[in-house]
Amino acid sequence: MGKNVEQCPLCAFRFFTDYEAPRAQPTHVANADILTPEEDNASRKSVAMLLERKSTVDAAIARAEAQITRMKATSARLEDEIYTLRAAYHPVRSLPDDVLYSIFDWCNPGLAADQTARTHFSSLDPSWTPWRLSTVSRRWRALAQGYPRLWTTVYANVTLRYAAVPRARVIDRLREYLKRSRDASLTVWLAGALNPEDIIPLIRDVACRIRLLETEVASTVLAGLEGASFDRLEHLRVDFERQFEDSANVAPDSDLVIRAFKDAPRLINFEHNDGDCRIPIDIPWTQLENTSLWYCPFPGLTAAPLKNLRVLRIVTELTGTVHWEDPGLRVELPFLDTIHIYLSSFLSIGSIFRHMNAPSLRHLALAAPSDDVPEMDWLAQVPESITDLTVACARMEGMAPEAIMGLLQRARRVQNIYIGLNEDVLDGVLALFRASQPSELLPELRTLRTNAAKKSMHFVQQLVQWKMSGSERLRSVVLHQGGESTEDWNAEQASGQFTASTQELDADLEVRFEENEIIEQPDVFQTRLQRNRYY
Numbered sequence: 001m002g003k004n005v006e007q008c009p010l011c012a013f014r015f016f017t018d019y020e021a022p023r024a025q026p027t028h029v030a031n032a033d034i035l036t037p038e039e040d041n042a043s044r045k046s047v048a049m050l051l052e053r054k055s056t057v058d059a060a061i062a063r064a065e066a067q068i069t070r071m072k073a074t075s076a077r078l079e080d081e082i083y084t085l086r087a088a089y090h091p092v093r094s095l096p097d098d099v100l101y102s103i104f105d106w107c108n109p110g111l112a113a114d115q116t117a118r119t120h121f122s123s124l125d126p127s128w129t130p131w132r133l134s135t136v137s138r139r140w141r142a143l144a145q146g147y148p149r150l151w152t153t154v155y156a157n158v159t160l161r162y163a164a165v166p167r168a169r170v171i172d173r174l175r176e177y178l179k180r181s182r183d184a185s186l187t188v189w190l191a192g193a194l195n196p197e198d199i200i201p202l203i204r205d206v207a208c209r210i211r212l213l214e215t216e217v218a219s220t221v222l223a224g225l226e227g228a229s230f231d232r233l234e235h236l237r238v239d240f241e242r243q244f245e246d247s248a249n250v251a252p253d254s255d256l257v258i259r260a261f262k263d264a265p266r267l268i269n270f271e272h273n274d275g276d277c278r279i280p281i282d283i284p285w286t287q288l289e290n291t292s293l294w295y296c297p298f299p300g301l302t303a304a305p306l307k308n309l310r311v312l313r314i315v316t317e318l319t320g321t322v323h324w325e326d327p328g329l330r331v332e333l334p335f336l337d338t339i340h341i342y343l344s345s346f347l348s349i350g351s352i353f354r355h356m357n358a359p360s361l362r363h364l365a366l367a368a369p370s371d372d373v374p375e376m377d378w379l380a381q382v383p384e385s386i387t388d389l390t391v392a393c394a395r396m397e398g399m400a401p402e403a404i405m406g407l408l409q410r411a412r413r414v415q416n417i418y419i420g421l422n423e424d425v426l427d428g429v430l431a432l433f434r435a436s437q438p439s440e441l442l443p444e445l446r447t448l449r450t451n452a453a454k455k456s457m458h459f460v461q462q463l464v465q466w467k468m469s470g471s472e473r474l475r476s477v478v479l480h481q482g483g484e485s486t487e488d489w490n491a492e493q494a495s496g497q498f499t500a501s502t503q504e505l506d507a508d509l510e511v512r513f514e515e516n517e518i519i520e521q522p523d524v525f526q527t528r529l530q531r532n533r534y535y
Contacts (some may be wrong), residue, residue: 127155129150157192188203190214210230212233268289313338314342339352401431401432402428420451420480448460449479460477479514
């Protein structure tokens with residue numbers, strides 16, 4: 001037998017690369033002949049030699065596997081050392097301080113570049129962001145603690161279930177934020193059962209630095225802010241939280257909010273929730289652009305200097321009317337672009353339009369749960385400049401179709417319309433459509449939204465046929481769930497049939513069905529409007 005011997009360069013083990021073991025003669029295997037003594041002795045010696053050789057090879061394999069295990073462990077340790085050493089010259093470590101400061105800004109919602117959005121890109125809890133950044137490294141700790149802007153978003157929230165110790169910790173943390181923010185402008189959220197004796201002195205001391213303020217506290221806290229100077233305040237949101245009041249049924253004084261924040265000459269956005277609120281004539285909010293009154297029982301409007309007002313939102317489901325301190329007053333609002341109103345009746349809405357002139361109005365949304373008042377002459381005061389129109393009312397037994405028809409005839413610039421009216425009213429409007437010149441109605445209409453109720457669908461089908469028969473611009477129809485389906489009417493199925501019927505017009509018209517109902521309740525209306533809030 002021939003063999004070629006080589007030696008392992010690592011362990012000096014000698015192994016065979018070409019080895020032929022002795023084999024019994026084929027004739028012995030085939031014939032089962034008895035081996036001669038010489039052949040038997042030779043075979044036994046070969047077996048003993050091979051067993052010895054196999055044990056040597058097995059021992060070498062064990063040594064090799066042990067060596068491989070040690071080498072793998074060494075490789076893992078080297079990998080850890082490489083990772084550690086590479087971290088020393090990681091690009092983040094080489095970033096200059098000003099770049100890290102910019103990164104820190106993105107962790108702070110109060111410093112967002114777009115103040116119309118409250119969301120921010122940080123995965124950190126915004127109320128603990130500075131503390132979290134301080135735990136990364138000694139350098140980050142020094143930068144975070146020495147960067148005032150990082151400490152400018154202040155949360156002070158104490159729920160009723162907290163004990164005195166957690167409440168004290170909230171105040172201590174608030175003091176730390178105010179101290180480290182130095183002279184930077186502040187974004188402050190106050191909520192919960194805050195002790196007026198603790199919170200009022202702190203807020204008064206920094207009032208001149210607050211840029212955005214949200215409060216959901218007891219009226220006693222607001223009362224303690226009277227006379228404070230809010231020189232930088234631009235965004236103000238006040239919620240009346242009844243659970244924090246001594247008397248749950250007593251709303252704050254109607255002028256409490258105004259008195260507390262009267263000295264805020266830079267105020268741009270004002271939002272008030274669940275409280276009686278008026279804007280007195282002598283208020284120095286000359287820069288006010290955005291006003292939202294949510295669930296205020298009796299919103300009051302005056303001839304306050306609101307010449308810069310661009311957005312007005314009023315949402316309430318409570319009874320009562322929007323009243324003016326001077327019945328003969330007429331307010332000029334030259335820059336007003338958007339009006340969103342949900343009131344108890346269209347009579348209340350009419351009281352607003354009869355007293356204002358808004359020649360630049362573009363976006364108008366009107367909604368009321370019901371109305372049994374036929375006087376809709378105020379619709380004639382709606383300016384012709386509107387491009388986006390929403391009219392929603394679930395039940396308007398006394399509302400004349402002629403009033404809606406008059407509004408549609410005036411709105412010649414409307415491009416997007418959102419209609420959610422009583423079906424009988426729509427039926428009357430459809431009859432007036434047939435008696436008029438359809439081509440003269442809504443000539444710029446591009447998007448139509450309405451519910452998919454039975455009579456509404458008839459209205460939509462007729463309108464689409466009229467608009468698509470000529471060179472009109474209608475491009476999209478959105479149908480909403482129009483109440484519960486009946487045995488002979490299924491809204492989604494009807495929408496599919498409508499889509500098929502539009503294809504016969506050979507027009508490039510997009511038709512969509514959405515399961516959400518059209519605006520009927522104030523909470524739905526408010527949710528839609530809050531998408532465009534200032535934070």
